[in-house]
Amino acid sequence: MKSAVIVFPGSNRERDAAAALAAFGAPPALVWHRDHELPRSDLILIPGGFSYGDYLRTGAIAAHSPIMASVKHAADRGVLVLGICNGFQILTESGLLPGVLLRNASLKFVCRDVHLKVETSSSPFTRAYNAGQVLTVPIAHGDGNYFADEATLKRLQDEDRIAFRYCSPHEGGSGNPNGSIADIAGILNERRNVLGLMPHPENAVDPMLGSTDGRGLFQSLVEALAA
Amino acid sequence: MSANLNPPAGAGPQNPAAGAGPQNPLATEKDALEFGLKPDEWQHVLKSLGRTPNLTELGIFSVMWSEHCSYKSSRKHLRTLPTEAPWVICGPGENAGVIDIGEGDAAIFKIESHNHPSFIEPYQGAATGVGGIMRDVFTMGARPVANLNALRFGDPAHPKTRHLIAGVVAGIGGYGNCMGVPTVGGETNFHRSYNGNILVNAMTVGIAPADRIFYAKASGPGNPVIYVGAKTGRDGIHGATMASAEFSDDAESKRPTVQVGDPFTEKLLLEACLELMATDSIVAIQDMGAAGLTSSSVEMAGKGGLGIALDLDQVPVRETGMSAYEIMLSESQERMLMILKPGAEATARRIFERWELDFATIGRLTESGRIELRHGGQVVCDLPLPPLVNEAPVYDRPHTPTKKRPVVLNVPPPASLGQALQRLMGCPDLASRRWIWEQYDHLVTGHTLQRPGGDAAVLRLEGRQKALAMTTDCTPRYCEADPELGGAQAVVETWRNLCAVGARPLAVTDNLNFGNPEKPEIMGQLVGCIKGLGEACRALDYPIVSGNVSLYNETEGVGILPTPVIGGVGLIEHFERSASLAFKRAGDAILLLGDTAGWLGCSLYLREIEGREEGAPPPLDLAAERRHGELVRALIEDGHVSACHDIADGGLLVAIAEMGLAGNLGAALAFPAGPAAHEFAFGEDQGRYLLTTADPDAVMQAAAARGIPMIRLGTVGGVALTVNGGDATSLASLRAAHEGWLPGYMDAARAAAE
Numbered sequence: 007m008k009s010a011v012i013v014f015p016g017s018n019r020e021r022d023a024a025a026a027l028a029a030f031g032a033p034p035a036l037v038w039h040r041d042h043e044l045p046r047s048d049l050i051l052i053p054g055g056f057s058y059g060d061y062l063r064t065g066a067i068a069a070h071s072p073i074m075a076s077v078k079h080a081a082d083r084g085v086l087v088l089g090i091c092n093g094f095q096i097l098t099e100s101g102l103l104p105g106v107l108l109r110n111a112s113l114k115f116v117c118r119d120v121h122l123k124v125e126t127s128s129s130p131f132t133r134a135y136n137a138g139q140v141l142t143v144p145i146a147h148g149d150g151n152y153f154a155d156e157a158t159l160k161r162l163q164d165e166d167r168i169a170f171r172y173c174s175p176h177e178g179g180s181g182n183p184n185g186s187i188a189d190i191a192g193i194l195n196e197r198r199n200v201l202g203l204m205p206h207p208e209n210a211v212d213p214m215l216g217s218t219d220g221r222g223l224f225q226s227l228v229e230a231l232a233a
Numbered sequence: 234m235s236a237n238l239n240p241p242a243g244a245g246p247q248n249p250a251a252g253a254g255p256q257n258p259l260a261t262e263k264d265a266l267e268f269g270l271k272p273d274e275w276q277h278v279l280k281s282l283g284r285t286p287n288l289t290e291l292g293i294f295s296v297m298w299s300e301h302c303s304y305k306s307s308r309k310h311l312r313t314l315p316t317e318a319p320w321v322i323c324g325p326g327e328n329a330g331v332i333d334i335g336e337g338d339a340a341i342f343k344i345e346s347h348n349h350p351s352f353i354e355p356y357q358g359a360a361t362g363v364g365g366i367m368r369d370v371f372t373m374g375a376r377p378v379a380n381l382n383a384l385r386f387g388d389p390a391h392p393k394t395r396h397l398i399a400g401v402v403a404g405i406g407g408y409g410n411c412m413g414v415p416t417v418g419g420e421t422n423f424h425r426s427y428n429g430n431i432l433v434n435a436m437t438v439g440i441a442p443a444d445r446i447f448y449a450k451a452s453g454p455g456n457p458v459i460y461v462g463a464k465t466g467r468d469g470i471h472g473a474t475m476a477s478a479e480f481s482d483d484a485e486s487k488r489p490t491v492q493v494g495d496p497f498t499e500k501l502l503l504e505a506c507l508e509l510m511a512t513d514s515i516v517a518i519q520d521m522g523a524a525g526l527t528s529s530s531v532e533m534a535g536k537g538g539l540g541i542a543l544d545l546d547q548v549p550v551r552e553t554g555m556s557a558y559e560i561m562l563s564e565s566q567e568r569m570l571m572i573l574k575p576g577a578e579a580t581a582r583r584i585f586e587r588w589e590l591d592f593a594t595i596g597r598l599t600e601s602g603r604i605e606l607r608h609g610g611q612v613v614c615d616l617p618l619p620p621l622v623n624e625a626p627v628y629d630r631p632h633t634p635t636k637k638r639p640v641v642l643n644v645p646p647p648a649s650l651g652q653a654l655q656r657l658m659g660c661p662d663l664a665s666r667r668w669i670w671e672q673y674d675h676l677v678t679g680h681t682l683q684r685p686g687g688d689a690a691v692l693r694l695e696g697r698q699k700a701l702a703m704t705t706d707c708t709p710r711y712c713e714a715d716p717e718l719g720g721a722q723a724v725v726e727t728w729r730n731l732c733a734v735g736a737r738p739l740a741v742t743d744n745l746n747f748g749n750p751e752k753p754e755i756m757g758q759l760v761g762c763i764k765g766l767g768e769a770c771r772a773l774d775y776p777i778v779s780g781n782v783s784l785y786n787e788t789e790g791v792g793i794l795p796t797p798v799i800g801g802v803g804l805i806e807h808f809e810r811s812a813s814l815a816f817k818r819a820g821d822a823i824l825l826l827g828d829t830a831g832w833l834g835c836s837l838y839l840r841e842i843e844g845r846e847e848g849a850p851p852p853l854d855l856a857a858e859r860r861h862g863e864l865v866r867a868l869i870e871d872g873h874v875s876a877c878h879d880i881a882d883g884g885l886l887v888a889i890a891e892m893g894l895a896g897n898l899g900a901a902l903a904f905p906a907g908p909a910a911h912e913f914a915f916g917e918d919q920g921r922y923l924l925t926t927a928d929p930d931a932v933m934q935a936a937a938a939r940g941i942p943m944i945r946l947g948t949v950g951g952v953a954l955t956v957n958g959g960d961a962t963s964l965a966s967l968r969a970a971h972e973g974w975l976p977g978y979m980d981a982a983r984a985a986a987e
Contacts, residue, residue, distance in 0.1 A: 015500070015501055015588065015589065016411070016497050016501075017498070017502055018412070018413025018677055019413070019677060019678075020409070021679075022677065022678060022679040026677060026679075029936070051315070054677075055413060056410070056411040056413075056496070056497060056500070058497065059495070059496065059497025059498075059500075060411070060461055060497075061413060061497065114412055114672050115401070115403075115407075115672050115673075116671055116672065117410075117670075117672070117673060117674045117675055117676060118671050144676050146410070146674040146676055148410075148676060163707050206676070208679070209676050209677075209679050212679070214682055214693070214808065214809070215676075215679060215680075215682065217680065230858060
């Protein structure tokens with residue numbers, strides 16, 4: 007698998023993402039936001055951070071970076087695109103994914119482990135998981151409150167495009183850390199080659215650092231691209 | 234403007250005044266007092282200059298001679314501190330301290346206060362405190378790998394406390410999170426003495442190649458002086474002077490002297506600086522922190538024994554019509570001053586322009602031994618450097634030692650141990666800080682082996698087997714009762730916290746927060762604490778490599794508790810051989826290392842349960858501390874220990890409860906004969922650790938072999954704590970008390986606002 011990680015001014019989890027990809031045999035090329043050309047890649051990863059300081063609106067300025075035009079072309083060609091945290095925000099701002107990410111309902115930044123339910127295993131990002139499987143993965147964001155209008159939400163549900171939802175390991179608990187609509191933590195595009203999610207699977211691959219439940223996502227990518 | 238305001242270039246000290254004019258008139262004693270100088274200091278300026286300075290020159294003198302920049306009240310005593318060890322690469326005096334951690338790596342770290350600004354404008358004050366300390370560390374060539382902090386707030390019942398906590402925590406998070414530097418540890422406490430003067434101390438730890446450390450000492454006359462980073466505005470003018478004065482109740486009127494932070498620009502500055510540092514371009518570099526362009530230019534040239542000539546018209550400014558005085562005294566954030574090697578300007582400019590940062594050549598080093606400033610084509614300042622850097626007054630202020638307190642005996646027992654424990658676990662000083670540290674990204678970069686909430690944070694180093702442990706500590710109530718003992722105890726507590734995770738403590742940074750040093754009893758606290766710090770550091774081979782002094786922490790004449798915060802850094806050779814405080818397995822034996830007399834004087838139990846803030850604090854045996862810490866480390870390294878926790882605030886039973894809550898496992902304990910149960914449970918005797926192990930015989934033997942007291946206290950298991958077979962205290966009820974207090978307290982503010 008050939009991969010590329012896009013670096014915007016203010017990206018700050020590009021090294022975490024690169025380390026996780028390297029652990030799965032795909033050390034990525036780091037691509038500067040002002041470049042126009044992408045190296046040949048099977049996977050483009052847009053990492054977490056505070057691109058452009060989150061000024062104006064999270065992801066809004068990065069969405070207009072020169073490199074994003076190339077990312078859109080690549081996505082149109084079927085190349086896999088994975089946006090994590092700020093990367094998810096950039097994907098919604100650039101129109102590759104529907105909906106928006108609002109301020110957390112608590113109005114506070116939150117960093118902690120959350121429980122995620124895998125809603126579909128039918129995507130190149132989730133095929134190594136079982137639908138219904140519950141994962142422990144950390145989050146670290148101030149604007150992760152996903153919102154979409156009713157029609158969009160219905161489409162996401164009907165088309166099986168909700169990849170992850172926040173859940174509670176306890177019966178009746180909420181487990182939603184940011185107030186996102188329908189507990190949504192991650193969604194796919196129509197073609198299922200673009201995934202955006204708020205949690206950080208790249209920080210859940212090493213047993214010494216806590217959970218390894220993020221490994222399934224990278225394993226899925228390895229399998230999907232080998233297939 | 235008249236012609237005589239434009240003196241010839243190279244005007245000497247005999248020149249009556251450099252470039253005085255309507256914007257820059259000759260200074261008066263009244264100006265000097267307003268700028269924070271004392272009458273005798275003003276006379277000293279006149280004498281050492283041989284003429285009257287203009288306003289810009291006076292501004293430069295007053296910040297360089299401020300307490301904040303000159304350490305004039307503390308310097309005499311700071312000189313007594315131990316600062317050397319074979320592993321120390323650079324001690325105090327540079328931007329941060331540097332120690333050798335093996336394999337060609339150096340750890341660079343420092344703690345610094347931003348107390349006054351954080352009280353006036355909590356978000357920006359705390360944020361820029363974090364930004365400033367990170368610059369100190371990356372200025373020296375290190376990539377910051379971790380942030381910590383030490384916070385002190387007033388009485389939770391004080392009307393400002395909630396607002397200050399909310400703002401400070403959001404500010405620390407806002408800056409560190411955006412920088413992508415994990416905030417992994419710290420401490421927060423409450424006391425009414427901080428009602429009008431909170432403490433915000435921020436610490437950064439960075440890693441650099443040991444052979445590529447960058448210093449502030451300038452060399453090479455003719456070399457270009459480069460300004461990089463953000464533009465200069467009118468914010469923070471005279472911040473260093475504000476940090477050197479007491480507050481009155483009109484503190485809010487000082488809001489314009491608080492700087493505004495832009496972590497995004499600092500992130501770019503970090504990446505650009507590290508990129509430039511990987512080339513061979515930099516002679517010297519210093520961040521523009523307190524006193525901005527003034528202290529950076531004066532210190533760099535002064536350390537090199539050179540002079541410096543700056544053209545202030547070349548300084549990137551974000552406002553029009555800024556005077557020389559304003560440009561020199563601005564504390565706008567995210568700026569650096571560098572001296573480059575000849576011919577390196579083009580390389581450096583390319584890097585900074587790629588990161589979309591300002592880059593300007595604003596002057597040259599000279600051989601004059603003077604600081605010469607031109608603005609609008611005129612010389613506006615021409616001062617000799619030696620008086621600014623070497624002749625700052627050093628005071629031997631009168632100090633009276635704190636009177637020793639009597640030992641408190643016969644503290645009555647509580648109605649029930651369990652209820653007392655419950656109250657302690659939910660009291661403001663012991664309740665969980667989760668509400669705080671969940672607002673900090675403590676995971677970014679993917680190296681956090683031990684998250685906040687333990688004895689010390691543990692971070693693995695990229696590409697290495699080793700890990701760094703770090704912590705901040707201070708027990709101000711001990712310092713107030715007995716400054717010398719309290720100062721030593723702060724050092725020892727960091728030592729214990731590092732040993733408890735299996736780290737070898739290497740060095741410390743100190744942040745000395747005190748009241749007005751012109752009062753002999755406050756000066757006595759400062760002198761006593763420094764003496765204690767020094768004794769502990771010497772006894773433990775644990776030198777002080779950097780630090781900061783914050784005095785005049787008073788409002789309306791009321792001083793804070795003496796608060797000498799210590800930040801400790803230690804090394805774990807292999808990251809898999811460390812311990813955490815959580816109980817791991819039912820059936821493990823719980824062992825208590827160290828002697829317990831049941832000392833309740835000055836304890837949290839006495840304060841929280843009996844409502845008494847009195848008594849001598851528990852005595853400290855530095856030699857025993859060293860032996861105990863070394864044993865704990867050896868046991869962890871040998872793999873005998875499943876959990877470890879030092880015993881501190883609240884005593885033994887609180888420490889057991891913390892281990893139980895972290896591991897979601899209870900314990901059955903049997904207290905030995907001797908002290909009364911509540912003395913044994915809540916006494917704050919020093920030098921103690923709790924260990925759990927599956928092999929108690931081996932651990933007890935190891936302790937016996939070293940002559941170190943250790944007893945078997947009980948067994949891990951169940952979902953409650955029981956003492957001597959008595960009533961069980963459920964983990965669920967302890968957790969509710971422990972986790973409930975801070976969120977409940979903060980949400981009450983939100984509920985009231987809605």
